[in-house]
Amino acid sequence: MSKHNNNAPDIKDGFIPIDSNDEEDQFFKDNIDAMNKINATILADRESTTEESLHNQQLKDNSGILYRPSYRRLNTCYSLNDTSFATKIDLAADYQGSSIMFVSDQTFGSAGNIIRTDVIKEKKELWEMENEEEGWQNGWLVKRHQPNAFAVIQLGVSGIVSGIDIDVTEYSQCAPTTVSIIGHLRDSPGKWIKLLPQVFVDPDSHNFFETRNPNICSHIQFTMVPGSAITRLRVYGDVAPPFIPIDRTINLASNLFGSQVIQKPVNILRGDIPNIILDRANSSHDGWICTRDKNANDIPQYTTIKLATKGIIGRFLVDTKHYIGNAPQSIVIQGSMITDQNVNDLENIQWINLIDEDQIRHNIFPxxxxxxxCTYSEPITHIRVRPIPDGGIQQLVAKGKVFLQNKLPQPTPISKRKRDGIDKKGTRSSARLMKK
Incomplete structure (x- = not known):
């Protein structure tokens, strides 16, 4: 029997390959003209830089074989913490500077609601409405009888997508039947790739999907069939900024440059990943509050942060804005050089204090x-912070510079004697000729 007669998908490690030639994805083909117009805008906005080749590490197949994207549904995951991408950055979030670029319809609720991450202070009665299509909407809902609906999101920072959360909580009879997501390749303008084919979604719940795709995406298009509603769309992955400045001091712990929280305390009373590396302080919900440490030092409440790149830190900024009764008494900040081999063994890694003893005992004020x-002048890749004895902080900033192991070659200086003996035309100066 021929291999082509077997319709079963080639599943590897639970991942289902994505067929780019899927004839059923008619919606993508019907809207190719609209996508081309968007591509023209993307091309106009792109800026080239000489530092991009130095700092933009991309995943490539050296064998020349094309990588085939794949995905799998996480049926046993009911919250983000259950997934493998729990510590990743939401590339489509508003805190990244993402925005809705194009939308088919937004009769009930703005499409911008699906990328919101701030805490919404809504009235209780708004959640007790029987009709989901009336009044204020928490998500994005289109008008009835639409065969499909789609929105194009411009990512604030490009990145590699590794996980997707299609959140349709609060929507039961208005939830879509299927959804699909495609991504625009940042380094191949005009080309799109499937991140998620048409998949069924469960109403009034989170729908988690893990993806395998090494391409860097700058835009995504979300499509739901039929036109219906979605509460939030989370696109988790690794930030791939166009370049990291090497000639000036930056915040090495900034999410915009690709910094990542890889370990958090066991219990966080308020806040979520990656709050303490976000440049946002609208309320205390934008930071982290640890539990009260009734048994001091039994379980150190460390938060481990992977820096955007290997760097040398000059100073820290610890912000306790909005923390009036929950600020810590003092703080510990440590650093280490961690490789890919021992990143999963954080407990046995040697950590170095980055602030001296006087600063460790320095009071942290509300x-x-x-x-x-920072008293340590060597390069590091990770830092960890611990409030003493407990408490919360709004943000941790690590000001420093990128560490360059191999400095760029410098021009060989010419001695003054040699300069005096050679004129602009490369001949000996008239002054020296007269002496002869």
Whole structure:
């Protein structure tokens, strides 16, 4: 029997390959003209840089074989913490500077609601409405009888997608039947790739999908069939900024440059990943509050942060804005050089104090910014912070510079004697000829 007669998908490690030639994806083909117009805008906005080749590490197949994207549904995951991408950055979030670029319809609720991450202070009666199509909408809902609906999201920072959460909570009879997602390749303008083919979604719940795709995406298009509603869309992955400046001091712990929280305390009373590396302080919900440590030092409440790149830190900024009664008394900040081989063994890694003993005992005050010098001058890749004895902080900033192991070649200096003996035309100067 021929191999082509077997319609079963080639499943590997639970992942189902994505067929780019799927004839059933008619909606993508019908809207190719609209996508081409968007591509023209993307091309106009792109800026080239000489530093991109130095710092933009991409995953490529050296054998020349094309990588085939795949995905799998996480049926046993009911919250983000259950997934393998729980510590990844939401590439489509509003805190990244993402925005809705094009939308087919938004009769009930703005499409911008699906990328919101701030805490919405809504009235209780708004959640008790029987009719989901009336009044204020928490998500994005289109008008009835639409065969499909789609929105194009411009990612604030390009990245590699590794996980997707299609959140349709609060929507039961308005939930879509299927959804699909495609991504625009940042380094191949005009080309799109399937991140998620048409998949069924469960109403009034989170729908988690894990993806395998090494391409860097700058835009995504979300499509739901039929036109219906979605509460939030989360696209998790690794940030791939166009370049990291090497000639100036930056925040090496910024999410915009690809910094990532890889370990958090066991219990967080308020806040979520990656709050403490976000440059946002609208309320105390934008930071982290650890539980009260009734048994001091039994379980150190460390937060481990992977820096955007290997760097040398000059100073820290610890912000406790909005933390009036929950600020810690003091703080510990440590650093280490961690490789890919031992990143999963954080407990046995040697950590070095980055602030001296006097600064460790320095009081942390409520609702203010604290600038603390870094006493360690060697390059590091990770830092970890611990409030003493417990408490919360709004943000941790690590100001420093990229560490370049191999410095760029410098021009060989010419001695003054040699300069005096050679004129602009490469001949000996008239002054020296007269001496002869």
């Amino acid at each position: 609702n203010m910014k604290h600038i603390i010098s």
